[in-house]
Amino acid sequence: xxxxxxxxxxxxxxxxxxxxxxxxxxxxxxxxxxxxxxxxxxxxxxxxxxxxxxxxxxxxxxxxxxxxxxxxxxxxxxxxxxxxxxxxxxxxxxxxxxxxxxxxxxxxxxxxxxxxxx
Amino acid sequence: xxxxxxxxxxxxxxxxxxxxxxxxxxxxxxxxxxxxxxxxxxxxxxxxxxxxxxxxxxxxxxxxxxxxxxxxxxxxxxxxxxxxxxxxxxxxxxxxxxxxxxxxxxx
Numbered sequence: 407x408x409x410x411x412x413x414x415x416x417x418x419x420x421x422x423x424x425x426x427x428x429x430x431x432x433x434x435x436x437x438x439x440x441x442x443x444x445x446x447x448x449x450x451x452x453x454x455x456x457x458x459x460x461x462x463x464x465x466x467x468x469x470x471x472x473x474x475x476x477x478x479x480x481x482x483x484x485x486x487x488x489x490x491x492x493x494x495x496x497x498x499x500x501x502x503x504x505x506x507x508x509x510x511x512x513x514x515x516x517x518x519x520x521x522x523x524x
Numbered sequence: 525x526x527x528x529x530x531x532x533x534x535x536x537x538x539x540x541x542x543x544x545x546x547x548x549x550x551x552x553x554x555x556x557x558x559x560x561x562x563x564x565x566x567x568x569x570x571x572x573x574x575x576x577x578x579x580x581x582x583x584x585x586x587x588x589x590x591x592x593x594x595x596x597x598x599x600x601x602x603x604x605x606x607x608x609x610x611x612x613x614x615x616x617x618x619x620x621x622x623x624x625x626x627x628x629x630x631x
Contacts, residue, residue, distance in 0.1 A: 443621075453569070453612060455621035468620055502568055509616035510559035512580060514568030 408433035410503050410515035418497075418522050424490040428503030428515055429483075436461045436481045441506050444477065444488045445514075446499040454499075458506070459486050493522045526551050526617050528624035535629045543600040545627045547613035552593050557616040560589055560598045563626070564609045572611075573598065600629070 414426035428442070435442055443458040457467035457477050465477040476489040490497060498521050504511040527550040535543055545560075555576040561569040571580040573589035576596060586601040600607055608631050613624040 445621075452625050453614075453623040455623075504568075508574070509557040509621070510571055510574035510580075510614065511561075511569070512571050512574075514570075516568055 408505070408513055410505065410513060412501060412503050412515045412518040414518060414520070416519060416521060418493055418520060419524050420494055420522055421492055424488075424493050424497060424520055424522070426488045426501055426503075426518065426520070427485050428487070429485050430505075431484070434481075435479060435484055435486060438462060439507055442479070442486045443504050443506055443511065444501060445504055445511070446501045447517075448496070448499040451499075456488065456490075495522050498522045525620065526553060526615055526622055528613050528615060528622055530611075530613055530624035530627045532627060533625075535627060536631070537603055537629065538631065539603050539605055541603050543598075543603055543607070543629050545598040545600075545611055545613075545629075547591075547596045547598075547624050549594045549596070549615060551617075553596075553615045553617065555592055557618075558589075558591070558596055559614045560587075561612045561614065562607075562609050563612060569612065603629070 409431050411429045418424045441458045441460050444456040447453045459465045459477045459479045467475050474491045479486045500517040502517045503515045505513040529548045531546045558576045560573040563569045577589045588599045590597050610626045
């Protein structure tokens, strides 16, 4: 079955760039039916959708973060990625990658805790 | 941005009882674009209900969703030990997705 797995550094210094990758196994991300999102949850706070990529078309971002956010797909590696620049402590969160078909997220990665600290 | 407010924050129940979880939206939400998730510690959220009342694959029929407009409900009948968890509601308003703050169902 399709599985998603996040990877990347667990610690990022303030003002630096947070980079994460989601590896997809058991299915292709080059599939018109699905969209691939990043979602995060700061400690004790609400889940926040960050943006998505799709096999056809440009990435789409949460307007509150779009000035710092870049998402991309690597179809040859069956992966998609997130870059968040100029991070602060407020970006400390568990970051999830997730698949959606329509308006709900039917498959999630395990999540990765990223801490922003010097 | 549509804000989702869930109530109660915590629901203390026993196995076999019925849990009724509420989610209120700050603006009207299309039934097509409303969902519920179950979240357990150390695991990713699990989709339970989408399109307000459709159960996701493998979800037992003791989970049922209902509602419309700004008020939505998740009912869990005959609580099983594995149902004690955190539950989130979620909506999509054609520009972005937002989630509620969660209801914890505890023993």
